[in-house]
Amino acid sequence: MVQTVTIARPDDMHLHLRDGEMLKTVLPYSVRQFGRAIVMPNLKPPITSVEAARAYRERILAAVPENTSFEPLMTAYLCDATDFATIEEGFVERVFAAVKLYPAGATTHSEYGVTSIDKVAKVLDVMQDLGMPLLIHGESTDPTVDVFDREAVFIERTLMPLLERHTRLKVVLEHITTEQAANFVASDTSGRLAATITPQHLLLNRNAMFTGGMRPHYYCLPVLKRERHRLALRKVATSGSRSFFLGTDSAPHERGMKEASCGCAGIFSAPNALEAYLTVFEEENAVEKFEAFASENGRLFYGLPPNEGTITLTRQPTDAPELVQLSEGKSIQTFMGMGALPWRLVDQKSRQSY
Numbered sequence: 001m002v003q004t005v006t007i008a009r010p011d012d013m014h015l016h017l018r019d020g021e022m023l024k025t026v027l028p029y030s031v032r033q034f035g036r037a038i039v040m041p042n043l044k045p046p047i048t049s050v051e052a053a054r055a056y057r058e059r060i061l062a063a064v065p066e067n068t069s070f071e072p073l074m075t076a077y078l079c080d081a082t083d084f085a086t087i088e089e090g091f092v093e094r095v096f097a098a099v100k101l102y103p104a105g106a107t108t109h110s111e112y113g114v115t116s117i118d119k120v121a122k123v124l125d126v127m128q129d130l131g132m133p134l135l136i137h138g139e140s141t142d143p144t145v146d147v148f149d150r151e152a153v154f155i156e157r158t159l160m161p162l163l164e165r166h167t168r169l170k171v172v173l174e175h176i177t178t179e180q181a182a183n184f185v186a187s188d189t190s191g192r193l194a195a196t197i198t199p200q201h202l203l204l205n206r207n208a209m210f211t212g213g214m215r216p217h218y219y220c221l222p223v224l225k226r227e228r229h230r231l232a233l234r235k236v237a238t239s240g241s242r243s244f245f246l247g248t249d250s251a252p253h254e255r256g257m258k259e260a261s262c263g264c265a266g267i268f269s270a271p272n273a274l275e276a277y278l279t280v281f282e283e284e285n286a287v288e289k290f291e292a293f294a295s296e297n298g299r300l301f302y303g304l305p306p307n308e309g310t311i312t313l314t315r316q317p318t319d320a321p322e323l324v325q326l327s328e329g330k331s332i333q334t335f336m337g338m339g340a341l342p343w344r345l346v347d348q349k350s351r352q353s354y
């Protein structure tokens with residue numbers, strides 16, 4: 001049995017870092033594991049301008065712990081009114097790495113999102129000429145569509161026409177949750193379509209939200225699906241296909257905001273994301289494919305060089321905390337902390353004692 005696993009330092013290709021105190025609290029957990037992250041722009045107000053992205057990047061860099069390195073890759077929040085010149089300028093000046101498309105109303109802070117793809121067609125044309133990726137929250141917002149069917153319906157009604165209309169546009173279908181999405185991305189032969197997959201959608205099915213009562217800390221969007229879908233995701237994630245890569249969608253919310261009459265969507269997996277993913281790869285007898293998923297496929301899609309250094313995990317129960325403290329008695333619940341996973345990240349610092 002393998003006792004340690006060492007891979008090139010990976011990247012998190014889908015991460016919510018928030019701002020202010022929350023940013024300072026959560027960022028070190030990602031920095032421990034990842035060399036870079038694609039940072040989501042759904043702040044309040046959203047990151048829609050080059051100046052706002054530059055300023056947010058500076059706040060993130062200021063919160064990176066001393067003697068560590070981390071590169072935040074910024075994204076622009078696409079609105080109906082987004083000017084293509086802003087996107088072009090941000091990309092050319094290496095501020096925006098990608099553009100995020102939230103269908104208006106689909107998820108947390110998506111109210112400024114896109115109401116119709118027609119409205120952003122010009123921006124998408126410019127992006128395809130630049131080779132700039134479009135990152136999509138792929139869920140239909142039609143209120144008559146069942147919440148568990150929203151991803152599949154989005155693929156049929158919105159993604160397929162979008163890909164036909166913009167035939168060279170690079171697209172990442174974010175946090176996929178269904179067999180339909182897994183098959184759709186796997187069947188692409190052009191190399192311009194990829195998908196991120198979260199740890200929770202690989203480890204849990206929708207029963208987890210209702211075991212013995214309502215479990216708000218397992219509520220995220222897209223919502224967990226039935227077992228058939230989880231198995232399909234595990235298959236493609238561990239297949240070695242270049243089209244699938246790591247994106248945690250770690251989305252911290254203060255506990256009171258989740259344990260509420262109308263709780264927020266989001267799972268905070270940053271403290272032990274790699275431990276969670278490695279558990280899946282081991283269960284699928286595919287540990288040798290873990291490095292491609294975590295450290296190569298994503299950076300190749302984005303055209304990035306390898307990170308420097310490596311990270312090591314060892315076979316010991318995770319010691320990630322179950323709660324992360326904020327000020328004034330507030331806290332964030334983490335995903336599968338304290339012993340709930342059989343792997344533990346070996347810190348650069350503690351590694352010296354190994």
Ligand code: DOR
Pocket residue numbers: 016042107108137219220221222251252265266267
């Ligand atoms: O669960 C989620 N949380 N899904 C999203 O799409 C947004 C995220 C957040 O920002 O909290």
Ligand code: ZN
Pocket residue numbers: 014016040249251
């Ligand atoms: Zn997200």
